[in-house]
Each structure stands twice: as structure tokens, then as C-alpha cells.
Amino acid sequence: MPPVVDQTVISSLAIPSDTKIVLLVLDGLGGVPLQPGGMTELETANTPHLDALARDGICGMHDPIGPGITPGSGPAHLAMFGYDPLEHQIGRGALEALGIGFDLHAGDMAARGNFCTVDDAGLITDRRAGRISTEKGSELVGLLRSIELPDVQTFVEPVKEYRFVLVLRGENLTGPLTETDPQRLGIAPLPVMALRPEAELTAALFNQWIALARGILADHRPANMVTLRGLDKNPGLPSMKEVYGLRAAAIAAYPMYRGAARLVGMDVLPTGESVEEEMEALKTHWASYDFFFVHVKKMDSAGEDGDFDRKVSLIEQVDKVIGPAIRQLQPDVVVVTGDHSTPALLRSHSWHPVPVLLYSRHCRSDEVQHFSERECARGALGRFPATEIMPLALANALRLTKFGA
Amino acid sequence: MPPVVDQTVISSLAIPSDTKIVLLVLDGLGGVPLQPGGMTELETANTPHLDALARDGICGMHDPIGPGITPGSGPAHLAMFGYDPLEHQIGRGALEALGIGFDLHAGDMAARGNFCTVDDAGLITDRRAGRISTEKGSELVGLLRSIELPDVQTFVEPVKEYRFVLVLRGENLTGPLTETDPQRLGIAPLPVMALRPEAELTAALFNQWIALARGILADHRPANMVTLRGLDKNPGLPSMKEVYGLRAAAIAAYPMYRGAARLVGMDVLPTGESVEEEMEALKTHWASYDFFFVHVKKMDSAGEDGDFDRKVSLIEQVDKVIGPAIRQLQPDVVVVTGDHSTPALLRSHSWHPVPVLLYSRHCRSDEVQHFSERECARGALGRFPATEIMPLALANALRLTKFGA
Numbered sequence: 001m002p003p004v005v006d007q008t009v010i011s012s013l014a015i016p017s018d019t020k021i022v023l024l025v026l027d028g029l030g031g032v033p034l035q036p037g038g039m040t041e042l043e044t045a046n047t048p049h050l051d052a053l054a055r056d057g058i059c060g061m062h063d064p065i066g067p068g069i070t071p072g073s074g075p076a077h078l079a080m081f082g083y084d085p086l087e088h089q090i091g092r093g094a095l096e097a098l099g100i101g102f103d104l105h106a107g108d109m110a111a112r113g114n115f116c117t118v119d120d121a122g123l124i125t126d127r128r129a130g131r132i133s134t135e136k137g138s139e140l141v142g143l144l145r146s147i148e149l150p151d152v153q154t155f156v157e158p159v160k161e162y163r164f165v166l167v168l169r170g171e172n173l174t175g176p177l178t179e180t181d182p183q184r185l186g187i188a189p190l191p192v193m194a195l196r197p198e199a200e201l202t203a204a205l206f207n208q209w210i211a212l213a214r215g216i217l218a219d220h221r222p223a224n225m226v227t228l229r230g231l232d233k234n235p236g237l238p239s240m241k242e243v244y245g246l247r248a249a250a251i252a253a254y255p256m257y258r259g260a261a262r263l264v265g266m267d268v269l270p271t272g273e274s275v276e277e278e279m280e281a282l283k284t285h286w287a288s289y290d291f292f293f294v295h296v297k298k299m300d301s302a303g304e305d306g307d308f309d310r311k312v313s314l315i316e317q318v319d320k321v322i323g324p325a326i327r328q329l330q331p332d333v334v335v336v337t338g339d340h341s342t343p344a345l346l347r348s349h350s351w352h353p354v355p356v357l358l359y360s361r362h363c364r365s366d367e368v369q370h371f372s373e374r375e376c377a378r379g380a381l382g383r384f385p386a387t388e389i390m391p392l393a394l395a396n397a398l399r400l401t402k403f404g405a
Numbered sequence: 406m407p408p409v410v411d412q413t414v415i416s417s418l419a420i421p422s423d424t425k426i427v428l429l430v431l432d433g434l435g436g437v438p439l440q441p442g443g444m445t446e447l448e449t450a451n452t453p454h455l456d457a458l459a460r461d462g463i464c465g466m467h468d469p470i471g472p473g474i475t476p477g478s479g480p481a482h483l484a485m486f487g488y489d490p491l492e493h494q495i496g497r498g499a500l501e502a503l504g505i506g507f508d509l510h511a512g513d514m515a516a517r518g519n520f521c522t523v524d525d526a527g528l529i530t531d532r533r534a535g536r537i538s539t540e541k542g543s544e545l546v547g548l549l550r551s552i553e554l555p556d557v558q559t560f561v562e563p564v565k566e567y568r569f570v571l572v573l574r575g576e577n578l579t580g581p582l583t584e585t586d587p588q589r590l591g592i593a594p595l596p597v598m599a600l601r602p603e604a605e606l607t608a609a610l611f612n613q614w615i616a617l618a619r620g621i622l623a624d625h626r627p628a629n630m631v632t633l634r635g636l637d638k639n640p641g642l643p644s645m646k647e648v649y650g651l652r653a654a655a656i657a658a659y660p661m662y663r664g665a666a667r668l669v670g671m672d673v674l675p676t677g678e679s680v681e682e683e684m685e686a687l688k689t690h691w692a693s694y695d696f697f698f699v700h701v702k703k704m705d706s707a708g709e710d711g712d713f714d715r716k717v718s719l720i721e722q723v724d725k726v727i728g729p730a731i732r733q734l735q736p737d738v739v740v741v742t743g744d745h746s747t748p749a750l751l752r753s754h755s756w757h758p759v760p761v762l763l764y765s766r767h768c769r770s771d772e773v774q775h776f777s778e779r780e781c782a783r784g785a786l787g788r789f790p791a792t793e794i795m796p797l798a799l800a801n802a803l804r805l806t807k808f809g810a
Contacts, residue, residue: 003484003491003790005471013474056441362750364437364445364757366782380758380782384472391473395756402754403470404477404490405497405635 007082007243010391010400014245019332019397021246021291022282023389025080026318027073027257028300029338030354030373032345034308041299041308041344042355043372045315049323050336050357050371057334057359059368060381062389064340070351076339077260081293082244082390083237090263091175091232097165098234098262099255102157106236109173109202113156113164114181115140115223122188122225127181128162129223137161140223147212149205159255166209166228173202174233180210181227189227206231239265240291244394247288251281252295261293275318279325286329303342311344333360333397335389336371353383360396412487412648415796415805419650424737424802426651426696427687428794430485431723432478432662433705434743435759435778437750439713446704446713446749447760448777450720454728455762458739459776462764465786466778467794469745475756481744482665486698487649487795488642495668496580496637502570503639503664506673507562511641514578514607518561518569519586520545520628527593527630532586533567534628542566545628552617554610571614571633578607579638585615586632594632611636644670645696649799652693656686657700666698680723684730691734708747716749738765738802740794741776758788765801 031040063069064076065085074095075085093110104110115137117126132140138158144166145156152170159165176195182188192210194203210226217224240248242265250261253273261268267289271281275296282292296318302311326334337356340349355376357368366380377383381392394400436445468474469481470490479500480490498515509515520542522531537545543563549571550561557575564570581600587593597615599608615631622629645653647670655666658678666673672694676686680701687697701723707716731739742761745754760781762773771785782788786797799805 003470003489003792005474005491009471009491010473361441362437362748362755364748364778365441367779378783380466380779380788382466382782382788384788388472391471392756393473395473395475400473400475400756402475402477404480404494405500 005391007084010082010394011243013400013403014243014394015399015401016245017397017399019290019399021333021393021397022294022326022331022335023080023292023393024294024322024334024336025296026299026315026336026338027295027297028303028340028342028349030341030343030350030352031303031311032341032343032350032352034345040373041303041311042315043374045312045319047315047319047371049319049326051369053326053334053336053359054357054368054371054375056365057357058363058366058381059355059357059371059376059379061353061376061383062337062356062386063353063383064386066385068351070349071340072349073256073339074260076386077257078263079386080337080339080389081240081264082387083264084387088235088237090235092230093165093232094234095256095259095263096159096230097157097167097259099259100157100159100165101258102155102165102167104167104234105169106234107173108234109168109175109231110234111166111206111228111231113166114227114229115162115164116189116225116227117222118188118225123186124182124189124225125185126222127185127227132162132223134158134161136223137164140217140220143216144213146216147209149209152205154209162223168202168205174199175202175231177203177206177231179229179231181229189225192228192231237264241265244390244399246291248291248293249285249289250293250295251278252293253278254295254297257295257297266293275321279321282325283329300342303344304347306344306347308344333358333393335393337389356381356389358392358396362396410796412489414808415487415799416648418805418808419648419799420804420806421650422802422804424695424804426738426798426802427699427731427736427740428485428697428798429699429727429739429741430701431704431720431741431743432700432702433708433745433747433754435746435748435755435757436708436716437746437748437755437757439750445778446708446716447720448779450717450724452720452724452776454724454731455741455776456774458731458741458764459762459773459780461770462762463768463771463786464760464762464773464776464781464784466758466781466788467742467761467791468758468788469791471790473756475754476745477754478661478744479665481791482662483668484791485742485744485794486645486669487792488669489792493640493642495640497635498570498637499639499668500661500664501564501635502562502572503667504660505562505564505570506663507560507570507572509572509639509667510574511639512578513639514573514580514636515639516571516611516633516636518571519632519634520567520569521594521630521632522627523593523630529587529590529592529594529630531627532590532632537567537628539563539565541628542569545622545625548621549618551621552614554614557610559614567628573607573610579604580607580636582608582611582636584634584636586634594630597633597636642669646670649795649804651696653696653698654690654694655698655700656683657698658683659700659702662700662702671698680726684726687730688734705747708749709752711749711752713749738763738798740798742794761786761794763797763801767801767803
């Protein structure tokens with residue numbers, strides 16, 4: 001049996017240092033050729049800067065969760081941050097709440113909410129309430145804030161258009177709970193149900209809130225009802241500071257990734273949406289942190305749109321921008337990878353392992369000449385679970401001491 | 406989780422055979438290029454005999470403890486012997502006692518001791534008692550042997566200069582315990598403290614011994630006090646004979662590795678320090694054992710000195726000597742690897758995986774032509790935990806039967 005080197009072991013070996021690590025996540029990076037024998041998006045792209053890092057660095061392929069498993073973004077990011085994604089299952093509600101900057105406490109129950117339209121019989125006729133404006137959504141959220149529940153605090157926060165976040169805070173709240181959105185028209189929203197006996201009370205509180213919300217919204221057609229999804233608890237993960245001794249910061253334009261970073265205690269830095277703006281943020285805050293998680297979103301969206309060429313072109317743009325930034329800042333360790341694959345061929349996240357390159361002065365480079373799926377599959381890091389990315393990065397940054405005598 | 410093929414499973418499959426296995430450990434073998442794109446120590450070395458074994462054998466890279474973990478020598482050797490190094494954490498005291506040839510029993514508590522100097526207020530003024538001579542140290546150890554404790558036997562053994570080993574033997578002794586060396590001057594030695602309630606009695610016995618030692622040493626300034634470190638129990642591992650059915654022997658010049666071999670029940674054979682003498686010992690005892698652990702120390706020291714060229718030259722010397730010996734003895738299985746990497750670049754043990762070659766008549770060889778980090782990284786064994794070395798060696802020696810029907 002392989003020895004179980006879990007996060008506790010890594011944490012026990014962490015030592016202080018002034019080295020700097022950059023983890024650059026190109027969302028949905030991994031791809032698949034459109035034709036057998038063809039090239040993937042990354043193989044098609046001309047990426048001289050990434051190729052140079054791969055040449056001087058060491059490469060491999062990571063499985064975000066495990067072979068054959070298509071990961072959601074939440075667990076994939078947790079794994080890359082070194083947290084076991086199966087042990088720590090995070091609801092989408094908690095990620096959404098964190099993503100909009102809500103100060104979610106350990107033990108809080110969070111849900112994503114949608115305004116929707118129901119007919120007189122209570123059956124859903126529009127799951128997004130005619131896509132009401134963000135302004136209208138915020139106004140309705142204001143009304144929902146008047147709802148009070150026994151012994152718990154409630155928080156309602158607008159997100160965008162018809163979306164909001166609901167948080168319950170109190171003693172003994174717990175999941176797992178079912179969702180209320182039936183994902184189809186013509187039937188009524190489902191009740192929240194407890195999937196374990198100890199979650200009954202929490203389910204009852206959510207159902208009570210929904211009933212009160214329905215009363216308040218009755219005259220606000222098309223937004224005359226709500227559905228709740230991704231109801232789950234903030235597990236209160238130990239921070240990267242506690243676990244690794246790292247002052248960690250996130251540079252991410254999209255709420256969900258900012259949320260994933262907050263979950264592990266990273267400071268979320270202000271940034272614009274473009275890679276250029278993200279690199280500016282990196283430079284601005286360079287002196288203040290040891291670890292930077294930089295998230296680049298757009299190639300994932302191109303993959304989900306099935307747009308092979310756009311994904312290629314976005315990869316090339318990223319290459320142009322990050323090359324000079326990395327050369328200027330000279331991090332001690334650079335890791336470039338994706339959180340998962342999003343092949344244009346599949347128009348969705350996929351299970352394919354994800355190319356990864358690690359550059360450091362001490363990395364013992366391999367024979368990989370180009371950053372690509374084919375070459376990374378032959379890289380000296382081999383194929384490994386994403387949870388090993390942080391131990392490798394920390395080791396290369398000389399931030400782990402020896403195990404045993 | 407992958408199926409748990411632990412040592413119990415391997416043990417249940419072990420069958421008798423008259424095949425012979427040699428595990429040749431070149432301490433600190435793995436290296437790193439001095440410049441990105443350059444060659445490692447092993448890649449630089451001219452090693453025709455090891456290359457021939459690699460060509461006919463199968464190669465890969467092992468992680469002694471886990472990716473990113475820099476191993477101490479103790480756990481790295483336990484892993485290569487097939488014992489989970491995280492489950493069996495061995496205190497330095499036990500390894501030191503075993504290393505000097507002390508007949509440590511299962512359940513014995515062992516500690517490394519230092520003579521030190523304290524002033525009239527009991528504060529440490531010299532942690533090494535002015536580096537007293539080995540002769541003086543032995544004389545003082547003789548005095549300490551007069552100490553008696555209730556219900557336990559005590560053993561004190563000189564090591565070198567100001568260092569000694571203290572062993573308590575009795576019922577119900579257990580750790581974990583804290584160390585007494587404060588690692589600073591100007592404060593008094595710390596008391597031994599139990600880190601779990603069941604260790605209270607053992608802590609009290611050590612403290613009682615220390616108090617008596619202080620009385621005996623009072624007039625022996627500069628060695629007028631002692632500190633104890635690495636206090637822990639010999640966990641009493643099952644022997645390689647019990648686990649694998651192997652008559653196992655160690656050929657190792659350095660105490661610590663002899664200690665690690667004794668921990669798993671190997672006979673430790675007499676040998677000189679040079680590789681030539683070690684090969685002579687191998688030939689002399691060839692008929693009497695099934696498994697030989699041969700440990701070659703010097704390249705590790707060269708790595709720790711940052712001496713790239715000396716490490717290269719030592720690897721070449723080993724190649725010259727072992728080639729003919731292996732050809733003469735014709736072991737059924739030869740494994741050549743290191744316990745960890747010690748790159749001259751880092752002047753220390755490191756986390757880098759370690760090249761490994763396995764030669765047997767049945768190994769299904771791969772395309773590796775030279776024994777080197779780069780080629781082993783592409784070898785058919787892939788990258789694997791060190792605990793898999795023994796199952797692979799036993800299988801190739803036809804010493805494991807089929808699992809299931």
C-alpha cells in the first residue's frame with residue numbers, strides 16, 4: 001500500500017521561507033482532438049512562453065479527482081489547493097456565497113436561489129422569472145430580508161438578474177439536503193428534504209423560509225416564487241496559512257473561483273477580467289504574499305461553446321501575456337495547469353487528465369519540449385492526483401522539511 | 406481509493422523458493438542538474454555495468470515516502486523494505502541504539518543522550534560538554550550504569566565523544582515523550598513530558614534517571630549533566646523472515662543502516678567500508694541467505710558536501726565494482742536504487758523521486774538504455790511508492806503465489 005501522505009503530514013513538515021509560488025490555473029485547459037490522430041486545442045496553439053517553461057521545468061498529467069471522474073470546478077480547485085475533494089464536499093451554495101464576497105462563517109448553511117414564475121396552481125412556468133434585471137432582483141431580495149426564522153439568522157444577497165444567495169446561521173444546522181428546483185416546467189417546486197435524520201431541523205427551516213418567501217412574492221409576478229439549489233454547509237476548512245504557513249492570495253475575476261479561494265482562507269485581490277489586468281494585480285501585490293492562485297476563465301467557456309478555434313486563440317493570448325510577467329517577477333516556483341479538461345469536442349467538462357508543468361530552479365527537468373497533452377503524458381512527473389500539486393510546489397519552494405531522521 | 410495491497414496481503418502470498426534477491430542501495434543516488442537542461446550526477450557518470458542491467462531490466466522512479474516529501478534515512482529504508490514508513494515511525498534513539506549494535510528488544514524505550522555542562526543555577530552553558538573525548542565519555546557512561554530504577558532494566562552505551570544511548574526495558578513502557586535538550590544555552594534542561602496519558606509512567610522513570618545522573622555527574626564538570634533526545638519505543642516490527650519468508654542479511658558499513666536492517670530482523674554481516682569489501686562480504690555469505698541489502702554510503706556524503714564531481718566519480722567506482730560481482734553471483738533479482746535523492750545542487754536530501762532498476766529473467770524489459778533519471782522517468786515501472794519495491798522483487802524472484810482463484 002502506498003503510505004498515506006495526507007494534508008496533515010504535509011502540514012507537519014511546513015517550514016517558513018521567503019520563497020514565492022505562482023499557481024496559474026487555465027480553466028478547462030485540457031482538450032481532445034476533433035479527429036482521432038489530430039491535435040488538441042493546446043497542441044494546436046502556438047505557446048512559446050509556456051513551451052520554454054515546460055522545457056526548463058518538469059511536466060506530467062494530473063487527475064483532478066480520479067481517473068474517469070469529470071470534476072466540478074469546486075472540488076477540482078480544492079484538490080489543486082491540496083485539500084481532499086472527496087473528504088471536503090462543498091455545496092455550490094457555499095461557493096456562490098463566498099464568491100460574491102459574503103462573509104460566510106464555518107457552519108453556515110448556504111443555498112443558491114433563483115426567482116421563478118409559478119401559475120395559479122403553483123406549477124413552474126419559467127425557471128428564471130423572465131430573466132428579471134439585476135436591479136429588480138436586488139429590490140426583491142430587499143423584501144425577502146424581512147423574513148425571520150426561529151433561533152437562526154437569515155441573510156439574503158443578490159447575485160445577478162434572477163439569482164440570489166440565501167444563508168442560514170445558527171446552532172446545529174446541517175445538511176445534506178435536497179434541492180427544490182425540479183429542473184422542468186409544469187411541476188411545483190419540490191420541498192427541501194433531509195438526506196440524514198440530523199438534517200431534519202435544517203430542512204424544516206428552509207421550507208419555512210420558502211413558504212414565507214412565497215407569501216411576500218405573491219404579487220410580484222413574474223418573480224412570484226423561488227427555488228433553492230446547492231444547499232450545504234460551509235465546512236470551515238483550515239486556511240492555507242494554518243496548513244502550509246503560506247500568505248496566500250487569489251487573483252480571479254469570476255465569483256465562483258474567488259469563493260473557492262476564500263474557502264481556504266486566501267485573500268482575494270482586486271482585479272479586472274482580462275489576463276493583462278490579472279498580471280497587473282500580480283505585480284502590484286507581489287511583495288505581500290508567498291502564494292498566488294491566478295485563475296484564467298475564458299478557455300473553459302470556449303470549450304463549453306464547442307469553439308475549438310476560439311479556445312486555441314485564447315490559449316495563445318494567455319501565453320503572450322504571462323510569459324513576460326513571469327520573466328519579470330521570477331517566482332521561485334511556477335505551476336501552470338487547468339482545473340479540468342473542457343474539450344470543444346465534448347462541449348463540457350470532461351474526465352481527461354490535465355497537463356501540468358512545474359518550473360523551479362530545483363525541479364529536475366525532463367525531456368518535454370512543448371506544453372501539450374501528448375508531451376506531458378510522457379513527462380517525469382508522471383500521472384498523479386491533483387492533491388499532490390501543493391506538496392510538489394512547496395517542496396520545490398524549499399518550504400517542507402525532512403520527514404523522519 | 407486504489408485497492409489496498411498492504412504488507413499483510415503480500416505476506417499472505419509469500420511462498421518458499423531458493424531464488425536470491427540483491428537490493429543494492431546507493432545512498433542519495435538521485436540528483437539534479439546544476440543548470441536547467443544539464444545532466445544529473447548519475448547522467449554524467451559513465452556506468453556501463455548499470456546501463457547493461459537497465460537495458461536488460463525494467464526501470465522506473467520511486468517516491469520514498471510520497472511526492473514532495475524529503476525523507477530521512479530511517480523511513481526511506483523502512484519503505485524500501487516494504488514497511489509503511491508513516492505507520493511505523495521510528496525514533497532516532499531506537500535507530501541509534503540499533504546502529505551501535507545494541508540488542509534492542511521490542512518494547513524497549515531508547516534515547517540519544519548528550520553530556521552537557523550546567524552552571525550552579527542548573528542552566529546549560531555548553532550543550533556538548535566541551536566535546537569531551539570518546540574515552541572520557543565511555544568512562545562517564547560506566548558511572549551512569551550504576552543507576553537503578555524500580556521495575557525496569559537500564560542500559561547505557563557510549564557512542565562517540567559526548568554522545569551515548571540510554572535504553573529502558575520493562576513492562577508497559579511507552580511514548581511519545583518530549584525531549585529534554587532545549588537546543589539553547591542559558592536555560593535548564595527540560596523535564597521529559599508524556600505526550601499521552603499512558604506515557605506518564607515512562608516519563609517519570611526517565612526523569613528519575615536524569616535526577617540520579619545529575620547527582621553522579623555533579624563533580625565531573627564539564628560533563629556535569631545530560632540531555633536526552635529522540636526518546637521512543639522500538640515498535641517491534643515483524644521480521645522479513647516472518648513477513649516474506651526471507652533469510653535476509655545486511656551488508657552496510659554505517660551504524661544507522663545496520664540499525665535499520667536490524668529493525669526488520671536482518672542479520673548484519675561483517676564488512677569493511679569500501680564497496681570492494683562489501684562485495685567480498687556478499688560473495689562470502691552468498692549461500693546462506695535469500696535476500697541481501699547492500700548499502701553504499703559515500704555518494705550521499707558527496708551530495709551533502711555539494712561536490713557534484715565527487716558524486717559522479719563515486720557512482721563510476723561503484724559501477725566498476727558491482728558489475729563483475731553481479732555477473733559472477735547471478736542473483737535471480739537485482740534491484741539498484743537509492744534511499745532518496747541528495748543533489749549536490751541542494752547539499753541535502755531532497756524530495757525528488759529516485760531512479761530504480763530491476764533486473765530478472767522475467768522482468769519484461771522496457772526501452773531504457775541507460776540508468777539515469779531522465780530514462781528511468783520513461784521506464785515501464787513508472788513512478789511508484791518505494792513500498793512496492795519488495796513486492797516487485799519478490800514477484801520477479803517467483804516468491805509470491807497467485808491472489809485468488
